[in-house]
Amino acid sequence: MILPDPAEQLLATLTPDPFNQQLRLDDGYRVLLAMLDRQRELGQTRTSVREIHQTLLALDGGSTVGHHDRILHLLQMAADHGEVRLNGGEAHLGDAPQGPGPSHVWIRYANTAGATVEITGADPWPAQSMRPPAEHSWWHCTGCRDGNGMAAMPIDLARKAAADHAADCTALPPLPTTN
Numbered sequence: 001m002i003l004p005d006p007a008e009q010l011l012a013t014l015t016p017d018p019f020n021q022q023l024r025l026d027d028g029y030r031v032l033l034a035m036l037d038r039q040r041e042l043g044q045t046r047t048s049v050r051e052i053h054q055t056l057l058a059l060d061g062g063s064t065v066g067h068h069d070r071i072l073h074l075l076q077m078a079a080d081h082g083e084v085r086l087n088g089g090e091a092h093l094g095d096a097p098q099g100p101g102p103s104h105v106w107i108r109y110a111n112t113a114g115a116t117v118e119i120t121g122a123d124p125w126p127a128q129s130m131r132p133p134a135e136h137s138w139w140h141c142t143g144c145r146d147g148n149g150m151a152a153m154p155i156d157l158a159r160k161a162a163a164d165h166a167a168d169c170t171a172l173p174p175l176p177t178t179n
């Protein structure tokens with residue numbers, strides 16, 4: 001028996017805008033989160049705008065979430081909320097989410113304008129990973145969004161990169177997100 005898809009079940013309860021047949025942004029975001037949850041359950045560690053788009057098109061009502069630009073926008077919201085890490089159109093689902101969270105942010109620096117530069121690592125460590133946590137950390141500026149992207153680095157290098165960046169960066173803290 002095939003279990004019902006949670007995103008598809010959610011889609012059945014949502015009504016698109018009658019003028020453009022598109023879901024509201026927050027409704028589309030709920031669908032995206034349901035899809036990401038499902039992908040994590042299936043053991044996936046990465047996804048992409050293209051993959052999400054194709055998956056949506058296979059779901060009943062999935063096209064109402066929108067196309068490439070809208071999906072990328074939704075993924076950026078998910079990254080802002082610490083659900084995924086983005087590198088271009090690709091999203092990391094498993095290890096080291098960005099954003100606040102005591103179990104993932106290891107170190108915070110303040111840049112010259114008060115935005116934080118964070119060092120994140122995965123804790124608990126993902127079971128499928130071969131490398132020890134010390135080899136896996138990322139830095140990310142919440143002001144200008146610079147960082148080492150998906151390339152993990154040892155904690156001492158991440159610490160130096162983040163501290164150097166914080167000393168130079170003048171980007172203001174991000175605007176508060178509305179839920």
Ligand SMILES: [Zn+2]
Nearest residue numbers: 141143144169
């Ligand atoms: Zn910065």
